[in-house]
Amino acid sequence: MIPPRLQLTGIAAGYKDLQVLKDISLTVRPGEFVSILGPSGAGKSTLFRLFTGTLKPTHGEILYDGLPLEAASSPFAFMPQRDALMPWRRIIDNATLGLEVQGMSRREARTRVEPLLSEFGLSGFEQQYPAALSGGMRQRAALLRTVVQNRSMLLLDEPFGALDALTRAGMHRFVEAMWMRRRWTAMLVTHDVREAVHLSDRIYVLSPRPATLIQVIDIPLTRPRLRNGAAGAEAAAIENAILETLLAPQEGQLP
Known part of the structure; x- marks a missing residue:
């Protein structure tokens, strides 16, 4: 198996007395397109702050190509x-x-x-x-x-969220086509379930804050997914399963 490009183990992070991330572990392998999906305020963008060095974890380890992230020389390009x-x-x-x-x-x-x-x-x-x-x-x-x-990895922080639905769909097609051509290693942060399913090889689903991983989903759909209805009913079933997970009451929440 190809060694991970990016690996997080037991990451916790927050701001002063506010814990945002709690025990996050994930991997991204070279050439993979991975999404981080969760409700607003779950800490998705906080992960990117850890990667870019503007925030330090309070617990856990981040490795890049098998070495501590601090040893990597500007590995990320950020959108x-x-x-x-x-x-x-x-x-x-x-x-x-x-x-x-x-x-x-x-x-x-x-x-x-x-x-x-x-x-x-x-x-x-x-x-x-x-x-x-x-x-x-x-x-x-x-x-x-x-x-x-x-750079060896792209960080995409909800880059299509401000677009209208038609333009966003066009960008999804464009990004998928470009990824198939160039095989970027990429991590997308999003709260759009359909976007994550259509673009990703794997999705990490976060709980509400303090965020933990509540689901890891490998997407088995063949590519291209976004032309001629290739994603179809199987994609819709995956989307519905993720929505059920996100909408289910978490521990300590009212139903």
Whole structure:
């Protein structure tokens, strides 16, 4: 079996007197697309704060490629909830921003970005400002800015939550097609059950805060799942089972 790229064992974390995560253990292997699913406030985004180093666990261990996370050299590329494009920078310069922050010259960064514009559906729009683009195109530009950094793992923090339903469905298809082509290692944080089922190889379901793992689901559906109804009834059955788990009263909650 392929060794994990990312492995969490017994992780607990919180803020002052507020415990957010409690005994979280999970793995992500190279080339896997894994989702973290749970109710609002369950601590999904807190996990990403642990990965990016802005929060330290109070208990447990995080390993990256078998070594403590602190020993890894910038392993993650992060895509936030909003596209976070700079309105005063053209699309080409927004896409190069992450590389420039790392110290790459704008010229060199553009050389790396330009061959990918067509693949991301942005060819011909590189000189436009973000305000001129649709929501889906802006998200594709944000995803390009993320993946062009060539980090070994992507962290996607509810990146489609602000999109309308039709645009979000289009982005799901786009991301699935790109993942099948490039086999990124990716972790998606979401509260959208259907999104998690359609995109993921495995889903970790969190309880309400303080979050524990209440379900781990391997998704056996073949890909592509999002064209011609390929996901179908089997996906719907998985979604319903997850919803039943999420809606079931947890210990200490009223039914």
